[in-house]
């Protein structure tokens with residue numbers, strides 16, 4: 001299959017995800033809405049989604065300064081870009097989804113004081129301006145990029161001296177131990193799925209199958225790109241985001257207070 005067709009498929013997949021959520025009243029300004037309604041997560045409680053999102057958001061929120069030039073790679077639902085613009089940054093969100101970019105640009109026209117713009121672009125072929133951005137954020141996007149190494153070079157070129165690249169990723173970053181722990185919690189705790197169903201899902205995952213439809217480019221970045229990133233950048237801080245627990249704790253069946261306590265306990269393990 002030609003690369004352009006792949007890119008189109010990938011863009012359409014995400015457009016459909018977001019369009020389905022929009023039909024349920026998605027508010028792009030509150031990304032927790034997006035997560036709360038994500039069929040892959042089955043969040044029942046938007047407040048818990050918000051608390052879980054606060055954790056990875058710490059990776060960029062405290063770094064934003066007024067007037068900073070920021071680029072978000074794979075801006076998707078636009079919520080993170082919106083938060084950064086609200087904090088005073090001059091933000092460009094880039095994504096392959098034409099319809100969403102058009103929708104977001106129309107939405108933000110109602111807030112003309114914000115320095116926020118969305119642009120269509122295939123990150124596999126990105127040609128970023130040189131020495132331009134103070135901060136580049138990629139929130140679970142890099143693993144969709146077959147040309148991850150090329151994009152890494154573009155990111156480096158486009159960052160100013162002392163610029164910051166904030167990368168949140170699960171592919172090739174979550175350890176076997178964390179995956180095991182997450183699976184253990186999910187098996188042990190009362191969740192939406194019946195016990196037998198969970199074993200089936202685990203057996204499927206062990207064979208590389210997923211119980212939900214994934215995007216065509218899911219996990220398509222090459223194996224060694226994280227290592228190459230670490231060599232290319234001076235890594236100041238490495239945080240582990242216990243990504244696999246997010247969907248699991250979202251499925252816990254328990255009274256709201258108990259679920260909230262479990263979320264805190266599992267988050268503390270991060």
Ligand SMILES: C[S@@+](CC[C@H](N)C(=O)[O-])C[C@H]1O[C@@H](n2cnc3c(N)ncnc32)[C@H](O)[C@@H]1O
Nearest residue numbers: 014074075076077095096122123124139141144
């Ligand atoms: C897991 S979603 C992350 C969503 C987004 N960061 C957010 O917070 O809502 C991955 C995003 O990457 C985008 N994407 C995937 N492949 C891309 C590509 N080749 N070029 C540009 N964007 C891409 C998708 O359209 C999607 O919005």
